[in-house]
Structures are given as structure tokens and as C-alpha cells.
Amino acid sequence: MTDKSDQHKCGCGKNNGDCESHRDDPGLTPVSRRDFLKRSAVIGSGAAALIAAMSPLRLLKETITAEEFVQRHYKEMSKEELDKVIARISAKVRDRFGVTPRLRDVKPMDGVEYVYALNLSRCNGSRRCVHACVNENNQSRSPEIQYISVFKMPKGTMDMEQGTRHYDPEQVPEDDSYYLPVQCQQCENPPCVKACPVEATWQEKDGITVIDYNWCIGCRYCEAACPYWARRFNFTEPDIPKERLNPDMAYLSNRPRPKGVVEKCHFCLHRTREGRLPACLEACPTGARIFGNILDPESEVSYVLKKKRVFILKEEAGTLPRFFYFFDK
Amino acid sequence: MVGSNSRTTFPIWWIAIVFFALAVTFVADIWGTKRAVIRHEPVASRHFDPAPVRTPLIEPEYVYQGKLYRCNDCHATLEPSTIQKSYFSSHPDVILEHGANNHCQTCHNRNNMDMLVDLNRNDVPFAQSQRSCLQCHGPIYRDWERGLHGRMNNYWDDERGVVRRLTCVACHNPHQPVFAPMKPAPGPHVRQYRDFLKSISTENADHDG
Numbered sequence: 001m002t003d004k005s006d007q008h009k010c011g012c013g014k015n016n017g018d019c020e021s022h023r024d025d026p027g028l029t030p031v032s033r034r035d036f037l038k039r040s041a042v043i044g045s046g047a048a049a050l051i052a053a054m055s056p057l058r059l060l061k062e063t064i065t066a067e068e069f070v071q072r073h074y075k076e077m078s079k080e081e082l083d084k085v086i087a088r089i090s091a092k093v094r095d096r097f098g099v100t101p102r103l104r105d106v107k108p109m110d111g112v113e114y115v116y117a118l119n120l121s122r123c124n125g126s127r128r129c130v131h132a133c134v135n136e137n138n139q140s141r142s143p144e145i146q147y148i149s150v151f152k153m154p155k156g157t158m159d160m161e162q163g164t165r166h167y168d169p170e171q172v173p174e175d176d177s178y179y180l181p182v183q184c185q186q187c188e189n190p191p192c193v194k195a196c197p198v199e200a201t202w203q204e205k206d207g208i209t210v211i212d213y214n215w216c217i218g219c220r221y222c223e224a225a226c227p228y229w230a231r232r233f234n235f236t237e238p239d240i241p242k243e244r245l246n247p248d249m250a251y252l253s254n255r256p257r258p259k260g261v262v263e264k265c266h267f268c269l270h271r272t273r274e275g276r277l278p279a280c281l282e283a284c285p286t287g288a289r290i291f292g293n294i295l296d297p298e299s300e301v302s303y304v305l306k307k308k309r310v311f312i313l314k315e316e317a318g319t320l321p322r323f324f325y326f327f328d329k
Numbered sequence: 330m331v332g333s334n335s336r337t338t339f340p341i342w343w344i345a346i347v348f349f350a351l352a353v354t355f356v357a358d359i360w361g362t363k364r365a366v367i368r369h370e371p372v373a374s375r376h377f378d379p380a381p382v383r384t385p386l387i388e389p390e391y392v393y394q395g396k397l398y399r400c401n402d403c404h405a406t407l408e409p410s411t412i413q414k415s416y417f418s419s420h421p422d423v424i425l426e427h428g429a430n431n432h433c434q435t436c437h438n439r440n441n442m443d444m445l446v447d448l449n450r451n452d453v454p455f456a457q458s459q460r461s462c463l464q465c466h467g468p469i470y471r472d473w474e475r476g477l478h479g480r481m482n483n484y485w486d487d488e489r490g491v492v493r494r495l496t497c498v499a500c501h502n503p504h505q506p507v508f509a510p511m512k513p514a515p516g517p518h519v520r521q522y523r524d525f526l527k528s529i530s531t532e533n534a535d536h537d538g
Binding site: 038048281 | 341342344345346348349351352353355356368369370371372374376377378379381382469472475476477478479480481482483484485486488489490495500508510511512513514515516517518519
């Protein structure tokens with residue numbers, strides 16, 4: 001009754017042919033429950049590890065949107081495009097910090113060229129300017145990005161190599177030292193601008209060298225080109241506590257920067273282009289800092305340049321800084 | 330058959346465990362940079378307070394034992410003073426260290442203590458005390474008038490807003506005019522890593538931006 005051909009009758013209805021399933025040994029060993037569990041555990045964990053390894057991609061969405069990716073250079077944008085960009089950045093700031101910023105684009109004023117003067121006899125190294133700057137310009141707080149480096153210098157030398165930024169005595173000034181604050185010198189012949197391969201940084205007509213943070217590719221060539229060590233790089237997403245955010249912002253100055261771009265002092269252009277003084281000057285407890293319009297012959301800086309023995313840092317570099325130092329009681 | 334099967338799957342089990350452990354560490358970001366770098370707290374707001382170091386006296390007022398007096402409330406009843414640099418019984422907070430200027434009446438009108446004086450004995454109100462100071466500090470007053478000495482606030486452009494120029498006494502104590510030393514604000518952050526043993530390392534701190 002039981003025939004071999006019946007026993008192995010194939011599902012296709014034939015006992016020969018190329019469907020292969022009617023053979024004695026079809027090449028498959030039965031899988032035990034234990035082996036099945038083992039293999040699926042290995043495959044499952046491998047897949048989980050792969051997905052986990054890809055998890056940094058989750059952050060990509062927050063880093064750059066399609067709109068940002070196709071955004072044009074600041075100087076090429078029309079008024080309407082720039083307004084849209086500003087609205088988009090404002091919304092982003094609002095989402096992240098819960099504050100609606102007063103973000104706008106401030107253009108340079110006509111007939112104005114900014115010059116900074118600093119009286120080194122007066123500077124006492126208290127670093128108030130450094131922190132006023134951080135508070136004004138929405139730099140990352142951890143680690144803190146500081147635009148101003150205050151060098152403690154031994155008396156009797158101008159050699160910056162002999163200075164140190166790391167001093168923390170009980171009281172300043174110390175008898176054997178003077179203090180040299182260095183920030184962006186807003187050079188008339190800026191090496192950083194020449195170094196930038198994508199023209200993300202340029203000099204405006206009032207003398208301020210600015211950066212389009214959306215155009216910067218983060219190559220850091222400008223940072224290397226600067227003889228004054230004035231540029232800073234955002235190695236991490238800037239860490240700004242919500243309550244410390246300064247909502248008074250401009251596109252080219254202190255709006256929160258993304259990770260991976262260069263930033264630097266811009267003479268507080270959102271303040272100075274509206275006639276106000278820079279934050280570092282207002283915080284200086286000794287009044288060592290003097291700021292103004294060099295094209296106005298009656299201005300304070302014009303008086304300093306006419307009457308005092310001013311000097312510039314690293315004159316031999318040929319950068320023509322707009323930042324002048326002098327010693328005067 | 331069973332023995333050979335267990336020899337081949339034994340290492341696969343371990344690979345699975347390692348994969349699982351890696352998956353957990355990736356997702357929880359245990360080795361990530363966020364955890365390795367020390368978190369810094371933002372500096373205290375007093376380190377960037379733009380307020381001047383002193384609050385100058387605008388009115389000739391003095392707080393004595395919790396009560397506010399005008400100078401003449403007491404001095405009108407007293408003999409005009411010719412006192413030199415010495416101990417003031419009612420003004421323990423006044424210590425006169427103003428160089429060669431060691432008489433009260435050089436700056437204060439000894440017949441009307443609500444007023445200051447210049448060297449011509451003209452009255453100078455407290456709110457314009459710089460007119461007293463300029464008698465001796467001429468070059469500094471000249472520089473102050475031009476915005477070179479002293480502090481400015483608000484606006485650099487007088488067409489757009491008020492240029493506020495602080496007076497001498499906003500920074501200098503007239504009785505001890507040398508600008509007092511102060512504690513510096515915190516310096517730049519140096520790179521600090523937390524290694525596996527949770528100790529903090531600041532290697533190569535000078536190479537940090």
C-alpha cells in the first residue's frame with residue numbers, strides 16, 4: 001500500500017523533474033529550538049549594534065536643515081531672502097531657548113570707521129571685559145569661548161611670548177606685571193580674510209571684519225592665519241544656559257552659532273552700529289578702554305591718536321590693526 | 330554531533346554579548362565626548378557687572394547710627410574745623426590718604442560743610458565734585474573732558490543717545506584716591522578630561538584655545 005513514490009510524492013504532483021523537493025535529502029537539516037534562539041539572538045544584537053552605531057545620524061537633522069543647506073551667501077541674499085533667514089533663525093532660537101530674540105541685520109553706518117584704543121597703564125587685569133564680552137555675545141559657556149585674552153606681562157618687555165593668560169592671584173594688579181588685553185584687532189589688511197577659502201569672512205566698510213556663520217565650513221585656516229590669536233572655533237555645540245541668553249542679536253554678530261564654525265570679536269556691531277559702546281568697554285572698571293569713530297576729528301579716539309604715543313601689536317606683520325595701545329597716567 | 334555544535338556556537342554567544350554591550354554604550358553615550366569633558370558652570374554675574382566700583386555721593390548726606398543727616402545738621406553747631414589727617418570721632422570710615430593733601434578744608438568748605446570748595450574758596454556742590462579735583466589734577470581733568478581718562482557708558486554717538494561720562498568719585502575714593510586692587514575674574518578654561526578613574530587631567534593646558 002505504501003509506495004515509495006507515494007511517500008515522496010512531491011507537492012508539485014510529480015516524482016521527477018527539477019523542483020528538487022521530492023528528493024530524500026533536500027539539504028536542509030531541521031533547526032532545533034535552541035539553535036534558532038541562539039542565531040536570532042546573534043543576528044538581533046548585531047542589528048541593534050549597527051543601528052546604535054548609526055545613532056549619531058539622529059543629530060544630523062538638528063544640525064542642518066534643507067533650507068539652511070541651500071541658503072546663499074550673506075552678500076548675495078536679497079532683502080526678502082535675508083528676512084526669511086532671520087525669521088527662521090529666530091524660530092530656531094525660540095525653540096531652543098524659549099526666548100524670542102530681537103534678531104536683525106545691522107548695516108554699517110556711513111562716515112564711520114571704528115577704532116579702539118587701550119591705555120595699558122590703566123588696565124589692572126581684572127578680566128571684567130572678558131566676561132562682559134561672553135555675556136553679551138552668547139558664546140559657549142562650557143567650555144567657555146572668550147574673545148579677549150588678557151596677558152599678564154612682565155614689566156620691561158613687549159614680547160607677547162613672555163606673557164601668560166593663566167594668572168589667578170588674590171589681587172590685581174601685581175607689582176611686577178602689566179596686563180595686555182588682546183582681541184580681534186580689526187586689521188585694515190586682515191590675513192584671516194585672505195586665508196578663507198570660501199569668503200565666509202570679509203571686512204565691512206566701517207572696518208569690522210565679520211563672519212557669515214552659515215557660510216563658514218569650519219576649516220580653521222583663518223584661525224591659523226591670525227597673528228593675534230583672536231579667532232575661536234566651536235568644537236562642540238555651544239552650551240548657553242537659557243537664562244544667560246542675550247536676546248539682542250544681529251545676524252553677523254552674536255546670534256547663537258552652530259557647532260563647527262569660527263567666531264571672533266566684532267566690536268559688538270549690534271551695539272556699536274546703533275551708536276552704543278561695546279560691552280567690554282562698559283564693563284572695564286578702570287576706564288582703560290576708549291572706543292569711537294576715527295573719521296570724526298572730535299572723537300575721543302582721534303584725540304588719543306593725535307596726542308598720545310600709541311603703538312600696535314606685531315607691527316611687522318603688516319596687518320594695520322585698528323586697535324591701538326598706549327601708556328598714559 | 331552535539332559536541333561539535335556547541336564548540337562552534339560558544340564564541341558566537343560571546344560576540345552577541347559584546348555587541349549588546351557596545352549597543353548599550355553607544356546609545357547611552359557612556360564613552361562620548363559629552364561625558365569626558367568637565368562641565369563648567371557659568372561665571373557669577375558680578376564678574377561682568379558694568380556698575381562703577383563706587384556709588385558717588387550726590388548730596389551732602391551722612392548716615393550716622395542708622396539715621397540720615399545732612400552735613401550741616403551737625404557741623405553748623407560745631408566750631409569750623411582745622412583738623413589735619415587724624416582720627417575723626419564721628420567719621421570712623423574716613424581715612425585720609427590723599428598724598429600731601431591732608432586737611433579736610435582743602436576740599437570741604439569749613440564754614441558750610443554741605444559744600445565743597447575750590448582753591449579760590451568758591452562753593453562747589455557735591456554733584457560737581459570734579460570742579461574741586463581739577464584744581465590740582467589739571468592734565469587729568471583735561472583728558473577726562475576729552476573722554477580719555479575715566480569711564481564712559483551708554484553711547485559713543487551723541488546723535489543717537491546720551492554719552493554718559495562718569496565723574497572722578499565714581500571710581501576714586503576722594504579720601505584714598507588710589508584705585509583699589511581687586512580680585513580678578515576667572516581665567517580661561519583649560520581643557521580638563523575625566524579619565525576612567527574619574528580623576529581630572531589638565532595635560533597640555535597651554536595649548537588650549
